[in-house]
Amino acid sequence: MGLHVFKLPDIGEGVVEGEITAWHVAVGDTVVEDQEMVDIMTDKATVGIGSTVDGKVSKLYGAIGDMIAVGAPLIEFEVDGEGSAAAEPEPEPEPMPEPEPTPEPAPAPPTTVPTPKSAPTPAPEPVTAPDTSRRPLASPVVRRRAKEEGVSLSQVSGSGPAGRITHDDLDAYLTRPQTVGGLPISMPGQERSGVTEVPVVGLRRKIAEQMTKSYTTIPHFSYFEEVDVTDLEALRQWMNANRTEEQPKLTYLPFIMQALVKLFQGEHGGCNARYNDQNEILSLHSAINIGIATTTDRGLYVPVVKHVEAKTIWETGSELIRVASAARDGSANLDDLTGSTFTITSLGRDGGLGATPIINHPEVGILGVHKANDRAVVIDGKITIRRMMNLSSSWDHRVVDGADGAALVQALKQLLEHPISIL
């Protein structure tokens, strides 16, 4: 028997450390080669790390939430034969991330953090946070049905004595409204007490850190405008009706992205930028890489459509679909998730008149796009029905003056209201 120390391998370009977000093995477990052992989250992506040896786990370095440097010991195994140099001096795994020196403001309590970048559909949270330490109370037939339906009963609140889960509870869970704000359809809630503490780890912690940095270092100003997209809608419909098979169905976003290219390549290039507030340098980018804030089951991701300036509107649409679905299904690679120079957040399908999106640090601006709908508008003294869309934008006031931000939005409005100028 020998000892083998498994070290965190190099898991991606430029990644120097990762956070342990889940252990799939425990001390004493026998592990086979390729067996998934631990999930490591880097700046953007979460990677499952498989074993390279057969052996028995004798030590785990670090707990969930700990940061581990690439090359630092992660797991120690008892293996047949010699093993690897176990006695090699072990660099202490770094206890906490120190990616960039940032003041440590008290993080906002998780329950009151507004959905970052106003993602359109906040993930539905169970009304009562489940207590996962105990197995859920349910009869065999209910447990079996849950299994068939693929429901984890620890997510379902039970209405029976001692929280016992009934068929009705399962029905209510399965047919629960998918958006918040919907009324529970089962029954009036009971008075409840108790506080559930949810550790903010993994992606949630990353989001919290990033939002705190953005919000506390960037003096934001926001600016709102409404845009008449009646003509744009007509053009979009026509293009979708006449597209070829390989051309994607276009939403408003590709048009807005192409319009931004026009603006950034014109007199508004100062907004396609990253501001390094440490050395006070504003980097203006020729590449127009637009991040798209995307809600996933795992939390907020910002996949990036690269080089929009070199893409047709159809290519923009295709790439947008690709990166967004890769972010949603977890297949996005690091390259898909980094390098944005400006961000759009789709405030989406569920309406909303305005929002104050938070800038994706170190960028200098963010555009929020609201749902388009038919409204009564006065044109030439007459009330007319037009398709209208609200835009919300936020800007870094250190490097973007109010007039400049407003001018960009006004120019964008002009382009979108005369969509032929975009193409």
Add this chain to the structure above:
Amino acid sequence: MEDISCQVLVIGAGPGGYVAAIRAAQLGLDTVIVEGDKAGGTCLIRGCIPSKALIHASERMHHLAQHMDGHMGMKIDGSVSLDMKELISWKDDIVTKLNKGVEHLLKNAGARLIAGWATFKDAKHCTVETKEGPVNIEAENVILATGSTPIELPFMKFDEKYICSSTGALDLDALPEKVAVIGGGYIGLELGIALRRLGSEVTVIEGLDKVLAIFDDELRRPLVTWLRKNGVTTHVNCLAQGAEVNDGKVELTWKDGGGEIQAETFDKVLVTVGRQPNTRGWGLEKMGLRMDADERFIRIDDQCKTSMRGVFAIGDVSGEPMLAHRASAQGEMVAEILAGHKRSFDPVAIPAIVFTEPEIICVGLTPDEAVEAGEEIITGKFPLAANGRALTMEAEKTGGFVRVVARESDHVILGIQATGSHVSELSGEFTLALEMGAVLEDIAGTIHAHPTMSESFHEGVLKTLGHAIHTV
């Protein structure tokens, strides 16, 4: 030489394997089951069922002996005799009936039973040596249900004549006058008590400091009392050293707690030091399966999947507790998984029953286990001596009781234990209560028929709630 292929191949027709095969066939899967002995497995052929037959007979014998002295106004004038061969033959009839029944059920369901010893070449191919010659089987899915066998002491090999395993003890041709039982676990005590009640003189040699150490003292006390009152000698902290057969007797030596070597002569020595999974002699090593941490059992997940895709293991070969009803439940589940159902093995409780006198049931957590699991608990114990039906059946004589363990905060029942004559039949309600997630008030609100022993459960629950009617 016959070559066949099937969707489901089950190895071993014990309570795990035959249930899996019947269910798989019911679900329309092309199913083959291979058994090297008789359909029914240890449970039906040389375990649960035959031992319960002998235990029942021994109870009769015990009653007859009571009536020799006069009891309940009934007295036997004359003598009571035991023809062991007749008794074994009566037991064998029951076993045969069940064995035939299993074969019939398999056939009716449409599963093909092949009699012979299977040897695997790899995970999906085996050859069965049958009377008609070898049969090569290729299977899409394999369910391993090879069971377990009694553990043999290396210095005391089974000859099943003088040194007997439980198998030999169930096929005695004469009642031994003097028997030593090595190992005071549930098998040794069940058989030892049966032999005692049939008339043997019984000595139990136990390595730990108490017999039936898996249970807490409160639960063991009535059993220990019965053993003492009925003249069963128990030597604890004693380790068997060897056995020598001379002139039809066995000279047994053991080391006692003080390190002294003791010796005594017996007619038979019964070795019941546990059971081991059957993992050798059928090509398991060719299948490339992962074993558990102790290399003892085949490692499975909560769907009984092994490390090899399409190979499942159920029952004793797949881990503790080695109980027939666990195997059956796993077998049924695996068949359904193979038929495309989504299932996992997630019982709240697997009941354990010991058929000693008195009987002992343990379902769910004992008070000690609950506290160890971090629960704040309340418990209540109701004595059978306060239950009318128990009195009429003399089931209270051994000081039995029903004990309930519940979580203090929400009254969810966490465990139920009982000991006493005939209490084993209460286990169904106990287990149901746990599986349904019953709280104390559910049981309290259920009318239990009078006069039955099940009222003791109701009263035990009331006692836990602090307001039992028939006890103070």
